[in-house]
Amino acid sequence: FVGLDVMVLYIYREPNRPLPETARLIHIDSDPRQLGKNYAADVAILGNLRTTLSELGQAWRARATEDERACAARRRQNWEAQLLEVRGQLREQAARAFESGKLEPLAVMEAVRRVLPDEGVLVLEATSVQGTYLEQGGWLKNPALYFGHRGWALGWGAGFAIGVKLAWPERPVLAILGDGAALYGVQALWTTAHYRIPVVWLVANNREYTILKTCANVMGLRDILACSDTLEIRNPEIDFVRLAQGFGVEALRPANVRELEEMLTWAWSSDQPVLLDVALSAVWDR
Structure with missing residues (x-):
């Protein structure tokens, strides 16, 4: 492990450990x-x-044999090569999803990718979309402008997006929130309207x-999954x-x-708070 700013939320439970018992762990951190x-x-x-990494690299190069260098x-x-292959497959999949016109999660992120300005900031609290698409597809030009999940906190995205815009008023800010996440801090909408953020x-x-x-x-709580009315936002939507x-x-x-792409472009140019209600055509089916 080296430092590690997590770009995606991994949920696991014992005994399914993310690291095998036999693994040797070298942990480098500034904290x-x-x-x-x-x-x-x-x-x-x-x-x-x-x-630290620079000095370790120098130390390894000083001690490594020619065979070890060639192996590395x-x-x-x-x-x-594997990264380029996977990245190419993902880009092709996203292009097909976008051409279908449907508001599928991957197509939505491809629409965002096409119009998100280089200086734009993305705040993402939505497990229903391919949140790591920009990073996995090689589109994330500046990771410092991406803010996503880091743990078990819920409902942080709405207020966080306002804070980002106040800190960087010259940058376009897009907050992608799930409908559940949005409801935790829906009053943030009034704040943006009142102060024209x-x-x-x-x-x-x-x-x-x-x-x-x-x-x-993930936790094997089948009884909870069977109670769909407690996990869904329907009747009424x-x-x-x-x-x-x-x-x-x-x-x-x-x-x-395509309408989403056009609306995003217009929203950034309007210089006002704008909400886009994107009814995803694909839902959780695991």
């Missing part, structure tokens, strides 16, 4: 509180990450609490367009991904 916090390290190194080079080439909200609306279904599935308008925010509902 002493993180060393050995979750798993005991065979070697724990405290220090600046860039400097082959491993790197193999990993790079031009955040663009994209509600990935799949009419359910996907994060709760995911956790219940929430009309986020009317809800946002009630808070004084301009709101639209795209019928397909």
Whole structure:
């Protein structure tokens, strides 16, 4: 482990450990509180990450044999080839999803990718969409402008997006929230309308609490999964367009991904808070 700003939320439970018992763990971190916090390290190194890795690399190169250097080079080439292959497959899959016109999760993220400005900031609290698509597809030009899940907190995205816009008023800010996540902090809409804070909200609306279904599935809580009425947002479904308008925010509902692409472009140019209620055509089916 080296430092590690997690880009995606991994949910697991014992005995399905993410690291096998036989693995030797070398943990490098600049924060002493993180060393050995979750798993005991065979070697724990405290220090600046860039400097430590540079010095370790120099030490290894000084001691490595020609065969070891060649082996390391082959491993790197193999990993790079695999990465390019997987990245190409993902891009092809996203292109097909977008061409279908349907508001599928991957197609929605491809629409975002096509119009998100280079200086734009993405705040993502929605487990129903392919949140790591920009990173996996090689589109994430500046990771410092991406904010996603880091743990078990729920409902942080709405207020967080406002804070980002206040900190970087010159940057376009897009907050992608699941419908469940949006409801935790829906009053943030009024704040953006009242103070004219031009955040663009994209509600990935799949009419359910996907994060709760995911956790219940991973933890084997079949009884909870059977109680669908407690995990779904239906009967009645929430009309986020009317809800946002009630808070004084301009709101639209795209019928397909091309409309979504056009609406996102318009929303950023409008210099006002805008909500897009995106009714996903595909829902959780695990």
